[in-house]
Amino acid sequence: MDIKAVRDAFPILHQEVNGHPLVYLDSSATSQKPVQVIEKLDEYYRGYNSNVHRGVHTLGTRATDEYEGAREKVRRFIHAASTQEIIFTRGTTTAINTVAVSYGRASLSQGDEIVITPMEHHSNIIPWQQLAKATGATLKYMPLQSDGTILLEEAEKTITENTKIVAIAHVSNVLGTINPVKEIAAIAHRNGAVMLVDGAQGAPHLKVDVQELDCDFYAFSGHKMCGPTGIGVLYGKRSLLNEMEPVEFGGEMIDFVNLYDSTWKELPWKFEGGTPIIAGAVGLGAAIDFLNEVGLHEIAEHEHKLVEYAQQQMKTVEGLTIYGPDKRAGLVTFNLADVHPHDLATVLDAEGIAVRAGHHCAQPLMKWLEVSATARASFYLYNTEEDIDRLVQGLQTTKEYFGDVF
Amino acid sequence: MSFNNLDTLYRQVIMDHYKNPRNRGTVEGDHLTVDMNNPTCGDRIQLQLQVNEGVVEDAKFDGEGCSISMSSASMMTQAIKGQKIEDAVKMSHMFSELMLGNEVDDDSIDLGDIEALQGVAKFPARIKCATLAWKAMEKGVDDEQED
DSSP states (O other), X not given: OOHHHHHHTOGGGSSEETTEEOEEXXXXXXXXXXXXXXXXXXXXXXXXXXXXXXXXXHHHHHHHHHHXXXXXXHHHHHTOSOGGGEEEESXXXXXXXXXXXXXXXXXXXXXXXXXXXXXXXXXXXXXHHHHHHHHOOEEEEOOOOTTSOOOHHHHHHHOOTTEEEEEEESBOTTTOOBOOHHHHHHHHHHTTOEEEEEOTTTTTTSOOOHXXXXXXXXXXXXXXXXXXXXXXEEEEOHHHHHHSOOSSOSBTTEEEEOSSOEEEOOTTGGXXXXXXXXXXXXXXXXXXXXXXXXXXXXXXXXXXXXXXXXXXXXXXXXXXXXXXXXXXSSEEEEEETTBOHHHHHHHHHHTTEEOXXXXXXXXXXXXXXXOSOEEEEEOOXXXXXXXXXXXXXHHHHHHHHHTTTO | OOOHHHHHHSOHHHHHHHHSOSXXXXXXXXXXXXXXXXXXXXXXXXXXXXXXXXEEEEEEEXXXXXXXXHHHHHHHHHHHTTOBHHHHHHHHHHHHHHHTTXXXXXXXXXXXXXXXXXXXXXXXXXXXXXXXXXXXXXXXXXXXXXX
C-alpha cells in the first residue's frame, strides 16, 4: 500500500489544528472521505441529479443506473447472492431498527428470547429492549470474558431453543474485539434463531462475506468506510426479507394503490420508502471502488500493523490502562491515570490530535468496565506510525500538564 | 512547548476545586435532590439543595465527570450558599453569558472563583461540562417553585 498516495487522496488530513498538523484518530466515529467520493457527489449533483425509478428522461435514467450500480457494488463488497438482498438505509441504526420492528414484531411473542452481549453499541441494544417490551420476549445478555471476548461455550449456554434472534457486533467499537460471528450464527441456527450482525465496525475493516458467515442480517454504515453520511445498508437473506413487511410506507416502495388497500414493490425496493438517499448511495459506490482499488487485504494488514504498534508504544506510557483483548481491530480504548478522558482529549486536541472521549454509545459496557468514560484512538488506512508517535507524545504531554494536579 | 491556550481553560483555581471539591456529599435534613447528566459524554451530577424561605441554606453535590464539570459544581455550590433563590438564578444567567464569551457587568453579584471558568468559552466542546451543575440548580429551583 502506497501510504503517501492514500493520504494524498484525503484533502482534510492536510491541515493544521491548533497550530499542529492534524492527527485524526477518530475513524470509528466517522472516517474521512477521499476526493474520489467527494468528486462523485459533486458529479451527481452537477451532472445528473434526478429522482430514481420514475422519470423516463435522460437524467433520471442516469441517476437510476448509478443508484442501482452502487447496489451491485455493495453486493459484491459483502458477497451477497443477489442485489435483492441489499437494502439502502440511513445507516446501521436504521437497518437494525428495521429488522427489530419488521421481523421482530411479527415473529416474537412471550417466552421468546433475544440474545445480545454487554459490548453492544446502543443502536444494537435499544431496538431489542423495545422489541422485548412490545412482544413480551426476554432480552438476554451473553457474558463476556474478563478481556472482553466471547467464549463459544457461553454462547452455547445462552442461546437456547427459546431464542429467536441473536444480535451481535462484528467488531466492538470500544474493545476492538473481533467476534466469532460465524460460529455464533451456526449456534443460533441450530436453535432455530436468526442472526443479525452489527457490522458498523466490521465492514470498513474486515473482509465481509455474508454467505460464508451465514448470518441472516448484516447492518453497516457508509460513513465509516469512506462514504458519505446518511447512507447505510441492511443485508438480509432473501427468504426472510420476502416474508417481512415494510416499515415505511410511501413513495418508492409502492406497487399498486387502491382506496383501501395497496401492494408493495418487490425486493429490495419494498424497504426503501420515499425518495431514497441517491447521492449517498452513489457516494458509497465510489467509496467501495476506492477501497477496492487500495486493496482490502492491504488495508487490513496496514491497520493490523498500526494497532500492534500502538499497543506496543502506548504500553510504555506509565499509568495508562488499555481495555480489551490483545488481538483486536484497529482501535485502542484507554484511560490515563486519574486524568478524566475529556480533559485528556482537550489537551490532545490542543496538540492537533483528534481522539474520542466519553461512553462511546456503549453505556452498559462502561458499567461492565467499571469506568464512567474512556478515551479511544481509532485508526484507518490513512493513519501512520508517526500519528501514533504523536499520540504517545501527546499522552506524555498530558501527564506533564496535569502532573502536579493528579 | 507553550500551553498558553490550555492555561486559559485549566486555571489553577479550577484544578484546585477539582482536586479539593467543596461541598461534596449530601445535605442533612430537608432538601431537594436533582439528578442531571450529560448524555453525550456521560458526566453526571446529583445536586442537593436546602431551601428555606427563599434562601439556599445548603448546597451539596455528588457525581462523576471531568475537571471542568466537577470544579464548576464545587464553585457553584459555594457561590449559591446563603444566596436568595432569585440571586442564584441571576448568577446562573450571568454564568451562561460568560460561557458565550460575553462580558458580565453586574456589580450587585460577585461570581468569585467562578470567573476562572470564563476560559471555557474558548473551548466550545467543553461548555456543556461547565454548565451541567448550573442547569441542575435551575431545574431544582423550577421544580421547587412548581410545587
